[in-house]
Amino acid sequence: MEVKLPTFNSVFSIDCVIFGFEAGELKILLIERNEEPYKDWLALPGYIVEQDESIDDAAERILYELTGLRDLHMQQFHTFGEVNRHPQGRVITVAYYALIRINGQKELRPITQYARKAFWHPVNELPKLAFDHSEIFKTGFNKLRRRLNYQPIAFELLPEKFTLTQLQSLYEAVLNKKLDKRNFRKKMLSYGFLKELDEKQKGVSYRAAKLYKFDRRKYSKIFQNELNLENKGKVI
Template identity: 60%
Template structure:
């Protein structure tokens, strides 16, 4: 069942997912192109109704899995949007989720009837979105900007193996400000949360950078002991 098939609703719950990715030096989100009214042909956040027999978190995971075939991604509840008039066809309260995924790791699935296709769009340069999805995105982006400074979630957006410059660029793009290279490296390495690999970049026309992995196990242990990551 799809929201648009319904006549005037009493009230319904949906979930909408703000799925961030990082690719070609830009922060992107996953949007679908709507095939039906209202907001036909607009871009929108992927979302769906919450089934009677599933928890809200499950519904959000389901939406994401249908799109990407990925489980096991970083996901958290963002905020609930429920203004009386946010949906033109009746009251739909939507719980927005916030997700970070590794773009390269998967391809996008073909979609059901209500959406033509899913695509990665640069956050910096978006057309108007359907419903109040612009508002939801803004809230999500602020959350990302805040959270990345005091939780090591940036790694969720990078490949398993990454260079320090990639990591720095990610922070610069998200925080929208330049960062000093030497100070950044000193700080990020001082946490002892990066594993230096015996491997380097390949096929780059300059000195190849070392690759690193994030040590999640160690982070979880340190966190239990009161350690706090803070950039």
């Protein structure tokens, strides 16, 4: 018995959930689509995978074409394959996510005609998104929350030098709850991966706060030991 692969009338796509943190708010990247029948729809940056590119390459290309951003460290987090998730046919989409520092990023500017504009939007008041993009966002956000517990991701969202208040407001934004200031500081400092700098916040008229840096070497050490039975526990 010899079998040939069937030819399917279906496509793969990529959708990107790109998280950024700015002025105490957690945001994601959205685009306004430009082509019929989706003109004016708000959506996650996403498009179709070409026949001759890997899905990882496609994710990079698509994000770049729709937003002008590139060289992000994107990771896939889930594949969405419900039969009717796309009105035009069978589209199975691989969702990727990344975390970036919004400050210091270049201006957003779509290269392709499929997006009219790209912009940051706070995760707290997201509008209705195209297709199942609200669900894709939620799945990505839950993943981010879980990862915050056992991976050094907070520091990908913060500027290189940050105050403990900034760090706490990031945790509060991701976990969506207030944390006790004293406990938070005590716990965070106890791990030993925050390096106190000889510098203070600038541009603040009084009570400038101490700046901290993330000690990558110490951090890696903790995470190398993640599987170690003797490990002291989760990061937070």
